[in-house]
Amino acid sequence: MANILETRDLTYAYTSRQEDPSLDSVSVGISEGVRTVILGANGAGKSTLFYHFNGIFKPKSGEVLYRGKPLEYTREALSVLRNEISVVVQNPDEQIFSATVEEDVAFGPMNMGMERDEIERRIQHSLFKVGMEDYRYRPTIQLSYGQRKRVALAGALATDPKVLILDEPTAGLDPQMSQEVIELVEELISAGTTVIISTHDVDLAYSWADEIHVLRRGKLVYSGKPEPFFEDRVQTALAGLVLPHTFSVNHSVQAIRGLPEAPFPRTNSQMLCKMLPDCDAAGKIRLIPVSDSLPECAGEGRVGIYGSNVRRLFRAAGMTPDFHFNAVEHCLMEAVSGRDAVLYCDESVRAAVLERIQSMEQFGKCVEVVM
Amino acid sequence: MSEQTQMDTLAYSSRMLSWAPLGKFLFVIAVLIVNIMTSSMLVPFVTLAIGLILMAYSTNFKIPFFVGLALAEALLILAIGAGIISITGDKADPAIWDTNLLWFDIYMTADSFNKAWLILFRGVAGMSVMLAFATSTPIPHLSQALRQIRMPREVSELVVLIYRYGFLLLERMESMWDAAHCRMGFNGFMNTMKTTASIAVGIFTSSSNMADKAQIALDCRNYQGFFPVYNSPPKVGVKWIAFTAAVFVLIYLFGIHTEGWINMAKLFFGEAI
Numbered sequence: 005m006a007n008i009l010e011t012r013d014l015t016y017a018y019t020s021r022q023e024d025p026s027l028d029s030v031s032v033g034i035s036e037g038v039r040t041v042i043l044g045a046n047g048a049g050k051s052t053l054f055y056h057f058n059g060i061f062k063p064k065s066g067e068v069l070y071r072g073k074p075l076e077y078t079r080e081a082l083s084v085l086r087n088e089i090s091v092v093v094q095n096p097d098e099q100i101f102s103a104t105v106e107e108d109v110a111f112g113p114m115n116m117g118m119e120r121d122e123i124e125r126r127i128q129h130s131l132f133k134v135g136m137e138d139y140r141y142r143p144t145i146q147l148s149y150g151q152r153k154r155v156a157l158a159g160a161l162a163t164d165p166k167v168l169i170l171d172e173p174t175a176g177l178d179p180q181m182s183q184e185v186i187e188l189v190e191e192l193i194s195a196g197t198t199v200i201i202s203t204h205d206v207d208l209a210y211s212w213a214d215e216i217h218v219l220r221r222g223k224l225v226y227s228g229k230p231e232p233f234f235e236d237r238v239q240t241a242l243a244g245l246v247l248p249h250t251f252s253v254n255h256s257v258q259a260i261r262g263l264p265e266a267p268f269p270r271t272n273s274q275m276l277c278k279m280l281p282d283c284d285a286a287g288k289i290r291l292i293p294v295s296d297s298l299p300e301c302a303g304e305g306r307v308g309i310y311g312s313n314v315r316r317l318f319r320a321a322g323m324t325p326d327f328h329f330n331a332v333e334h335c336l337m338e339a340v341s342g343r344d345a346v347l348y349c350d351e352s353v354r355a356a357v358l359e360r361i362q363s364m365e366q367f368g369k370c371v372e373v374v375m
Numbered sequence: 376m377s378e379q380t381q382m383d384t385l386a387y388s389s390r391m392l393s394w395a396p397l398g399k400f401l402f403v404i405a406v407l408i409v410n411i412m413t414s415s416m417l418v419p420f421v422t423l424a425i426g427l428i429l430m431a432y433s434t435n436f437k438i439p440f441f442v443g444l445a446l447a448e449a450l451l452i453l454a455i456g457a458g459i460i461s462i463t464g465d466k467a468d469p470a471i472w473d474t475n476l477l478w479f480d481i482y483m484t485a486d487s488f489n490k491a492w493l494i495l496f497r498g499v500a501g502m503s504v505m506l507a508f509a510t511s512t513p514i515p516h517l518s519q520a521l522r523q524i525r526m527p528r529e530v531s532e533l534v535v536l537i538y539r540y541g542f543l544l545l546e547r548m549e550s551m552w553d554a555a556h557c558r559m560g561f562n563g564f565m566n567t568m569k570t571t572a573s574i575a576v577g578i579f580t581s582s583s584n585m586a587d588k589a590q591i592a593l594d595c596r597n598y599q600g601f602f603p604v605y606n607s608p609p610k611v612g613v614k615w616i617a618f619t620a621a622v623f624v625l626i627y628l629f630g631i632h633t634e635g636w637i638n639m640a641k642l643f644f645g646e647a648i
Contacts, residue, residue: 115599
């Protein structure tokens with residue numbers, strides 16, 4: 005797949021007296037539509053790299069390319085670039101400038117010089133996506149940290165970027181909200197946005213990423229699929245990271261059983277699937293894609309919901325699902341355990357959900373999907 | 376929640392939030408000016424009534440404790456000031472009370488006594504009107520209103536940024552304050568002084584760090600050199616100007632008509648004065 009963003013021998017130092025540059029000859033390629041994680045310990049240079057992607061920092065040497073073209077650092081060119089590449093910084097307080105939620109979400113679109121009707125549509129859409137539509141007129145100072153984080157994300161979504169860069173998107177969030185953010189990211193990917201996440205949360209990186217790029221003290225030490233990196237224990241430790249929980253458990257259990265580690269499960273359901281005896285029959289998942297209205301539930305079993313639209317429709321109907329967050333994983337756990345489940349999902353993420361369910365086959369269980 | 380945050384919360388939940396901020400501002404300024412244009416003792420009471428009614432309406436007839444406390448604090452400060460004015464009368468006039476206290480020469484005249492009361496009443500009345508405005512107008516609304524009267528954009532944007540970052544710094548200061556308490560930073564006077572100074576330095580350093588990060592975040596959001604406004608508050612119309620002018624004239628005429636009606640010195644010291 006073509007690189008949407010690329011750096012070639014990128015070197016950057018904050019001051020001329022800095023002995024070790026913050027980024028040292030970093031050459032990295034971000035493929036379009038691929039779930040990418042920039043992994044590294046604190047101070048590894050993740051944020052510095054991000055700020056090169058949207059032209060905030062100019063390399064001391066080397067170059068940054070967007071869609072194969074080197075970045076231009078003129079005011080006009082940067083303005084166009086930043087309309088396409090949006091960065092959500094780690095601390096929402098650094099990103100929220102306006103007094104009310106509505107004003108802050110409108111900030112980006114207004115800077116882009118959009119028509120009022122379009123701005124209005126984008127405010128509604130992005131606040132709905134992050135579940136903050138009821139807070140539209142609230143002063144930003146009255147919001148909790150999690151709510152501010154959502155507003156910061158809505159502000160980025162309102163610009164409808166081609167590339168969305170999230171710096172530690174789950175830091176400081178409770179587990180449910182972290183799941184919600186990842187769900188939202190999945191929706192964006194399904195809609196064609198390339199999402200790059202920076203994190204030191206190895207569990208998140210391992211379960212979510214197609215590709216990881218690992219930074220250590222400003223140097224790129226690994227690029228590729230997550231498994232080979234975590235197999236190298238020394239490299240993992242030197243990068244200031246630990247093994248992901250699922251990876252670690254798989255390693256230990258398979259060692260006891262004397263079996264090969266591959267295929268590597270990334271989620272608990274995949275792990276369970278791999279561990280259970282082959283004779284156990286899997287349950288079925290009734291998948292109900294939803295666009296405008298909630299269809300009647302025709303299946304049996306516990307119910308999960310996935311996607312912002314479904315979430316809104318359930319709330320409007322006063323219905324309470326069994327699995328409000330991380331529903332795909334929960335439904336898969338049910339199915340692997342031999343029970344049926346019902347999964348309502350947004351039409352836009354149907355393909356991604358099906359892909360996820362079908363991935364269970366490589367771990368020895370075929371979960372039947374009923375549409 | 377700090378008092379500033381409470382005030383902001385109150386302003387955003389005010390029933391007068393949707394009124395034109397410039398209209399409210401104009402009205403308050405007019406009332407404050409007319410409050411001091413005549414020497415009638417009754418005008419401050421009218422002003423006070425206007426302030427209290429507006430504040431009660433703005434806060435849905437629930438005046439919060441901290442607003443009451445602010446009024447009480449103001450009253451105390453004004454009372455001290457008025458007390459000093461009353462005892463420093465013109466020695467050419469006959470004294471109603473003349474004594475020495477330590478190295479102070481206390482000389483109270485009927486005029487100084489009346490003037491002190493008038494200043495006290497005016498001050499309290501003015502405070503109530505200003506609080507009514509503050510509890511119904513968030514700072515960003517005021518800033519946007521300033522743009523409507525062609526105030527330079529840089530000024531109004533600075534107001535918004537100071538407002539926004541002021542709260543963040545206050546939040547940070549509160550956290551530092553609590554952390555210092557946890558580490559017994561306020562045990563003893565000298566310790567308290569040292570801790571307070573350290574917090575002040577910490578806040579100063581934080582503010583510069585915050586400014587650096589804010590610049591990066593602004594660039595990330597494609598900042599074009601000004602803060603665009605999506606929803607401007609209502610503009611001040613002819614009705615506001617006419618209403619304000621009418622109230623101004625009415626209170627002024629009332630003040631002229633009632634000058635000398637109340638003589639506080641006579642009330643306190645009898646007809647002999």
